[in-house]
Amino acid sequence: MACWRDIPCVPQDAFKHADLRSFPAHETAKTFRTSGTTGEGFGQHHFRTLEIYETAVREGWRSAGLPAGPFLVIAPHPDEAPYSSLSHMLAALAPREAFIASAGIIDLDRLRAVSAPVCLLGTALGFLHLMEKLGTEKIPLPPGSTAMETGGYKGSGRNISREQLYGMIADLLGIAPENIFNEYGMTELSSQFYARGPRGLHRGPPWARAVVADPVTLQEVGEGGTGIVLVYDAANVGSVVGIRTQDLAIKRGDAFELLGRDPAALPRGCSRAADEWMTR
Amino acid sequence: MNTIDRAAAIADAAQPFRSVLGPVAAEDLLAWLGAELGNREALDRWVGHGPGKAKAVAPRTILHVVAGNTPHAALQSLIGGLLLGSGNLVKLPRGGIIEVDEFVSRLPDALRATVVVSEDLPPGWLAQAGAVIVYGSDETLARFRGLVSPSQVFVGHGHKASLGIVWHDPEFVSCDGAARDASLFDQQGCLSPRVFYVREERPGFAREYAEKLSSAMDRFNRSHPRGLLTVEEKAEIANLRAAYRFRAANDLRVALWEGGGNMDWTVVYEEDAWLPASPLNRVIFVKPLPDDIARAIGPAAGHIGAVGLFPCTEELADRFASLSPSRFCPVGRMQDPPWTWHNGGVARLASLVKWVDFEPSSGLTA
DSSP states (O other), X not given: OOSGGGSOOEETTHHHHSOOOSSOGGGOOEEEEOOOTTXXXXXXXXXXXXXXXXXXXXXXXHHTTOOOOOEEEXXXXXXXXXXXXXXXXXXXXXXXXXXXXXXXOOOHHHHHTOOSOOEEEEEHHHHXXXXXXXXXXXXXXXXXXXXXXXXXXXXXXXXXXXXXXXXXXXXXXOOOGGGEEXXXXXXXXXXXXXXXXXXOOBBOOTTEEEEEXXXXXXXXXXXXXXXXXXXXXXXOTTSOSEEEEEEEEEEETTEEEEEOOOTTSOOOXXXXXXXXXXXX | OOHHHXXXXXXXXXXXXXXXXXXXXXXXXXXXXXXXXXXXXXXXXXEEEXXXXXEEEOOSEEEEEOOSSSHHHHHHHHXXXXXXXOEEEEEOOTTOOHHHHHHHHTSOHHHXXXXXXXXXXXXXXXXXXXXXXXXXXXXXXXXXXXXXXXXXXXXXXXXXXXXXXXXXXTTOTTHHHHHHHHHGGGGOSTTOEEEEEEOOSSTTHHHHHHHHHHXXXXXXHXXXXXXXXXXXXXXXXXXXXXXXXXXXXXXXXXXXXXXXXXXXXXXXXXXXXXXXXOOOSSEEEEEEOOSSHHHHTGGGTTOEEEEEEESOOHHHHHHTXXXXXXXXXXXXXXTXXXXXXXXXXXXXXXXXXXXXXXXXXXXXXX
């Protein structure tokens, strides 16, 4: 094999159907699970050690130029979500006391009490719940505050654009859209890709690569071309380095523009997509 | 125009769309009207009804709200409205549906004047409609249902999925028909099967059926190539193939047949009985028929459009009644519903009309 691009990618779905680990099962220190919303069961990512994972989280965060904290987290702590890689990732960045959404209830008083610039971390759905809870109340956070959101709205019946979400966060919390970051990650990976602002492009840390590839030939598309995202993550030492994701993106230089599902897209005929009712 | 004249004009305008609509002669339309209203002239004159007579009164205006961008639902709904002699307000999805425009342009002036097409929902359309027909998701149906008044007729058609059941076919004679069902219209319609459940007549039979079906899919594709795919659709199929290729390599209960290097067709054999999520576009699943199919398909029960049967017998239809489709039909004819089909379990014309009764004075004293 002459080049990392020659590494064959495993379909993301394979994590649902096989134990992809490069070490004996009894040495498994931690297993993260995907949410498993499509009725097929969930995917599992096994780790022999979380040391490399946590280092990748922290160093990836630093190399992307994200703020060092202090943090407030509107997502469950690993104590409440032991199989969630996202919770674990957030706990690798923020201390226990930074988690302000215990049992799914966001403690607004912790937000109201903020007196110095802070970095809010959470899922997109978590931010949406926060906006709804605030209603018309505004809690302008100190200038210099930032936010990082991740994940989609799958299974929630919700779908709003990044622009809309960032506009709402700016309006109610006073965080400028350019100071809001999106994280692209998944249970099957150890590393994350970040984009800054509502139109930002995603980039990864030095040890990970994303290739936008033609879904049929798996050859990298040309500049501005659309394809599926292949991720090569050297931090995935205990599982699989090359993963063929189910996400679409546009190649933009050395980065990629993630394509969310277009909410304005025409429905295709009257044949119902089975996952439409299975993700409820 | 009376009913017979309207039927003739509609049939004439619809001829270029027979590949979508099936046979659409004036006689087909009049027979449909006769089957639903009891008399094909019931809209034009008093017809016998019990001891007296009755006449059917169509809504002055029907609002058709069509969600999907395939022409089937829009044309069928509009043709029903035209046949009844109603005015028709047609709300199409963004981007429109070119077949609808072409069909309307082929109508004679008197009928064309009764149709207005829009990609928006102009203010006032809902209020002026005597009947509202909506095709769309459960959420869309609920929204419109909440907007209509008690005096308006509301007919909602939710999205559906269809499937086939092969009960007894030792010689695999249904495979070509199954391939046709799964390939026509690239599975975009609610009558398109996404899975065939095959009874294990002998061990391994369902898997064997899947292999024979793959050959039939290939034959059909040679004479009827599929439509163009967007990059998103290609990606969906490629992802599914990659996932099942991986599984097939690790699990003997899974097998995959892939047509061509260009995503032409895909057959997946899988022993899990659940109704699979499918990227459509000629991706068909074959699964052994479970003992309790309604239970096996879980949340999809209640959303089944048609069930193709082989052989198609009343006994088998009764056996699978718990699937609650609105149509049992032979495998191979799933895409050819007659005009009289009770789509969604509803008599599509009869549900829209109201009746006025007439009792003659003869025999009564002043």
